[in-house]
Amino acid sequence: NMRNMDLENIYRWMLAVSSFYGYATTVYISGIIDSTIVLNCSIQGLSPQLSIIWIGPPKETYYSMQDHIYLENIPKDLKPRLRIVGNFRRGFYNLQIKDLHFSDTGFYICHQFRSSINNEYFYLDVIGLNVTVSKPSYVGEIGSSITLGCIISSKSSDVSEVRWYFHSNSGYHPLEPTRNRGKYSIPTPENPSLTIEKLDLNDVGPYMCSATIENRLNVNSTTTHLSLLDSKEHRKVIFILGLICFLLVLLVVTVLVLRKNKPMFFLQIAYTFQKAEDDDSKLWDAFISFKSQDADHKFVSSKLYMKLETQLGYKLCIHHKDFLPGKAIANNIVDCIANSRRTILIISREYLQGGYTTFELEMAHAEMISTKSKHKIIPVLLDKYENLQGLMDDTLKHLIQTVTYITWPGETSQRDVKTFWKRLELSMPKRSRKLCIRSDENTPLLSSWLDSSA
Structure with missing residues (x-):
């Protein structure tokens, strides 16, 4: 209170002196801590030879001449926060102070150089208070209650009172909790939120929270809007x-x-809009990677080969018939995969034991990556995934998680077998025309391989 009395006395004294000598009226301004404020001053209508000099705390420091800031005179914490703004051509040289500090409190003089009667005086009082609403809008239900949140951040400023205002056709007016008992809660500095009971249509509209500092200054929040829904809505x-x-x-x-698990319907749609892939220089539609064990060998020769190549006309690369004699096996694998549009992995327990099948998997995976998935891998599981998962290496596990696999159902259900072959066919390269291999095109090597599986 003593501080307030001193400020008021100084203010009255400055006002009396300035009025006596014909100076401009002293303007009392309050600024919120951490905010930005602009003190307006101009030489409009005066001699163009006049210059504006801003003077302010601490100790009547010279801030600027026209739009030039005297950096050497200003404290370090104040330098980056000062700026001269305005329409300089029209004579407006306003002082802008950003990020207000308590040390910015004091008298500011807009001194018009070479003029003794046109100075403008300001007293800036920095208030350490910020008032905000919790939400920009609220939605309540008719007949229920709702709480409008208010947040008061105070820095060395005592809040003596909190009030809420409601905007009607006649403007903002304060809510009176004491007159409307049971309708509004009583906001306090400790709990500034407002609770409204028994909502009705008259409660719809904007609300504003206001805090009073030391019984002399009100700081208002932005508005928050309350709207209602009836129970049915x-x-x-x-x-x-x-x-x-x-x-x-x-x-x-x-x-x-x-x-x-892509259903047949979606596979059929994707296949319909797929472009033909047999217009490239590839020799085979698919490279078959499998283990040369009895069960796997029999599945490839008596089922896979007979279905895809003999019946559907796809050209399959099988190492028994297509690897070049005398050429390194690894080189045969690399060249055959590179010249195939697909790689079909026949995955069984034996397949996962390692050997050249691991190398074939790695080469197919590398080909898929290098061609940006144009070369596709089709995993065919001869056993349930749960039974094979523990035997898979990291490369195959990752592949199974990213590529749709097909599980051979066995001979238990003709419907499942038919679905299996259809899904496999829709995963193969689309051709611009169908080709069927005649039985007399079988080479002696192929015939020998087929006979061995019988």
């Missing part, structure tokens, strides 16, 4: 939002399931 909105959330979850789950 509220339930309708909740139902619609719930339905939207359910559909989104269903969509995500469906996409994840379809990505892992």
